[in-house]
Amino acid sequence: MPEKVKIQLEYEIKSSPKILFSFLNEPNALAQWFADEVTIRDNIYTFQWHEDSKRAKLINVKENKSVRYKWIDDEPYYFELEIVQDELTNDVALAVTDFVKEENLEDRKLIWDNSIDYLSSVLGA
Numbered sequence: 001m002p003e004k005v006k007i008q009l010e011y012e013i014k015s016s017p018k019i020l021f022s023f024l025n026e027p028n029a030l031a032q033w034f035a036d037e038v039t040i041r042d043n044i045y046t047f048q049w050h051e052d053s054k055r056a057k058l059i060n061v062k063e064n065k066s067v068r069y070k071w072i073d074d075e076p077y078y079f080e081l082e083i084v085q086d087e088l089t090n091d092v093a094l095a096v097t098d099f100v101k102e103e104n105l106e107d108r109k110l111i112w113d114n115s116i117d118y119l120s121s122v123l124g125a
Contacts, residue, residue, distance in 0.1 A: 004077055004099035004100055004101055004102075005099065005100060005101075005102055005105065006097065006098075006099055007096075007097070007098050007099070007100055007105065007108065007109065008097050009096045009098075009109065009112055009113075010084070010093050010094070010095045010096070011093060011094050011096070011116040011120075012093050013092050013093060013094050013116075013119070013120060013123065014092070014120070014123070015123045016092070017064045017065070017083045017085055017092060018064050019123065020094065020123070021063070021064045021065070021067075021083060023119060023122070023123070024066075024081045024083075025058065025061065025067045027039060027040050027045065030047075032122050033115060033119040033122050034047065034115060034119075035047040035048055035049050036048050036049055036050065043057060043058055044056070044057050044072065045057070045069060054071060054072075054073065054074075055072040055073065056069035056070060056071050056072060056078075056079075057069065057072060059078070060080075064083065065082065066080060066082035066083065067080065067081050068080040078097075078099070079096070079097060079098045079099070080095075080096070080097040080098075081094060081095070081096055082094070082095040082096075082097070083095075094116065094119075096112055096116070098112070
């Protein structure tokens with residue numbers, strides 16, 4: 001199996017960290033921008049996209065700061081969503097850490113770009 005490369009992306013989001021955080025870990029909110037359907041059972045999230053689904057365990061939560069999900073069937077990979085707030089300007093950004101096969105790098109970046117654009121529209125930002 002080919003190794004995956006780590007990607008880190010950052011997006012400016014016009015939202016308070018508290019409101020944004022709810023969209024990073026609550027199933028109903030995640031289903032508004034990240035996947036078509038999201039369910040949770042025993043701390044395992046199931047993300048459904050069309051006919052594809054993936055399961056991930058929420059392994060780290062920092063209230064109003066970050067969440068990290070570890071893929072169940074894709075060890076040792078994870079994805080992390082971190083809220084970054086500038087101390088001087090109070091601007092808020094969402095930092096995304098993900099892993100992807102090298103040949104899918106541009107496609108994955110485009111998927112994140114589109115997902116975050118949709119998140120911004122859901123937030124009314």
